[in-house]
Amino acid sequence: MTLLSVRDLTVKFKTRESSVTALDGISFDIARGERVGVVGESGAGKSITGFALMNLLSRPGYIDGGQILxxxxxxxxxxxxQVRAMRGNRMAMIFQDPMVTLNPVLTIGQQMIETLRAHRKLSKEEARQIALVKLKEVYIPSPEARLDQYPHELSGGMRQRIVIAIALLLDPQLIIADEPTTALDVTIQADIMDLLLEMCRSNMVGLMLITHDLGVVSQVTERTMVMYAGRIIESGRTRSIINDPQHPYTQGLINALPQQTPPGSRLKQIPGTMPTLSAMPQGCPFHPRCALATDECRAVMPPLTQYGEVQVACHEVQRLHRELAKMEAAQ
Structure with missing residues (x-):
C-alpha cells in the first residue's frame, strides 16, 4: 500500500534576476515499511527533496508545482x-548533524518530553516514561541519567542515537534520514545504520535514506533512486542498480567506490563537476561529463523510461534497447 506518492514535484529558488530550478518534475512512491535510498553527489537535489516532503523549505526556496500525497x-x-500535526508525528526527519536537531540549552529529557506533549495529551511523568523506553530501544546506556544531561555532555554517536529515538517517539509512518552518519567515524556509522534498519523493520516504518554512500544503500535499502542535477536519472530495485547499473552516471558512482580499485592504484572518478543551478546545460544535464554523449544528448532531455525492473533517463540506454529489440525481432 502506498504511503507517499510524489508527482511532478518542482522546487525553485528565487534569485535577483528570476529563479533557478532545484528539483525538476520528480515523481516516485514509497510503500508502507519500504526502505528507499536516494543517491547522488552534493548538489543533486537529495536534501532539497527531503525538505520539500517535510514542508521545511524556507525562502527563497518554494514548491513551484506537483503533488506530495x-x-x-x-x-x-x-x-x-496541519503541517505541525504531521511533522515529527506521522513523518519525521533525521538531519546530518544531531546538533541541528538538539537544543544545546535544554536537557535531553526536556526536549523529548516537550516533543511528546506537543502531539499527545500526556502528563510529564507519562512522557518521561515513554522517553525512557525509546532511549532503551536505541541502546543508550544509563537512560535515566541521560535524560538529565545536555547534548554537549554526550558523544557524537550517542547524540545521533538520541536523535533517532526522538524521531521514533511518536511512532511515525515515514522517516527521512538525511546523511545520518556523515559526522561519525566508520565503526559508529555501522552501528547507527544497523540500529536504524532494526527500528524500521520492527516498527514497519518507511525509510527514505539520503546519502552519497552506495555501500550503505546496498546494505540497507530495497529500492534506490539516483539523482543528478535535480532529476531522477535511474530508479529501481537496489540489487538491480548495484549489480547492473544502466546510466553512465550510476556506473561512474559505482566505479568510484574504493573496493572497485585494485590496491595501490589511483581511485577512479567521474570527470568534471555537477552543474550549478544557474548554468544548467541544455539537453541531458550529465552530457558535459559523459564519454558516450551524442548531439541528441546535448539537445534533448531524455525521459525516464522503464526497462524491466529499472527506470533510466538516458538516450544511449534507449538506443541500446532499440537495437536489442530489432535483433530479437529479426531472429
Missing amino acids: FEGQDVTKMTPK
Missing part, C-alpha cells in the same frame, strides 16, 4: 496547523 493528503496544500 502523504497518506492521501497533499502536503503542499496543508494549513500550517
Whole structure:
C-alpha cells in the first residue's frame, strides 16, 4: 500500500534576476515499511527533496508545482496547523548533524518530553516514561541519567542515537534520514545504520535514506533512486542498480567506490563537476561529463523510461534497447 506518492514535484529558488530550478518534475512512491535510498553527489537535489516532503523549505526556496500525497493528503496544500500535526508525528526527519536537531540549552529529557506533549495529551511523568523506553530501544546506556544531561555532555554517536529515538517517539509512518552518519567515524556509522534498519523493520516504518554512500544503500535499502542535477536519472530495485547499473552516471558512482580499485592504484572518478543551478546545460544535464554523449544528448532531455525492473533517463540506454529489440525481432 502506498504511503507517499510524489508527482511532478518542482522546487525553485528565487534569485535577483528570476529563479533557478532545484528539483525538476520528480515523481516516485514509497510503500508502507519500504526502505528507499536516494543517491547522488552534493548538489543533486537529495536534501532539497527531503525538505520539500517535510514542508521545511524556507525562502527563497518554494514548491513551484506537483503533488506530495502523504497518506492521501497533499502536503503542499496543508494549513500550517496541519503541517505541525504531521511533522515529527506521522513523518519525521533525521538531519546530518544531531546538533541541528538538539537544543544545546535544554536537557535531553526536556526536549523529548516537550516533543511528546506537543502531539499527545500526556502528563510529564507519562512522557518521561515513554522517553525512557525509546532511549532503551536505541541502546543508550544509563537512560535515566541521560535524560538529565545536555547534548554537549554526550558523544557524537550517542547524540545521533538520541536523535533517532526522538524521531521514533511518536511512532511515525515515514522517516527521512538525511546523511545520518556523515559526522561519525566508520565503526559508529555501522552501528547507527544497523540500529536504524532494526527500528524500521520492527516498527514497519518507511525509510527514505539520503546519502552519497552506495555501500550503505546496498546494505540497507530495497529500492534506490539516483539523482543528478535535480532529476531522477535511474530508479529501481537496489540489487538491480548495484549489480547492473544502466546510466553512465550510476556506473561512474559505482566505479568510484574504493573496493572497485585494485590496491595501490589511483581511485577512479567521474570527470568534471555537477552543474550549478544557474548554468544548467541544455539537453541531458550529465552530457558535459559523459564519454558516450551524442548531439541528441546535448539537445534533448531524455525521459525516464522503464526497462524491466529499472527506470533510466538516458538516450544511449534507449538506443541500446532499440537495437536489442530489432535483433530479437529479426531472429
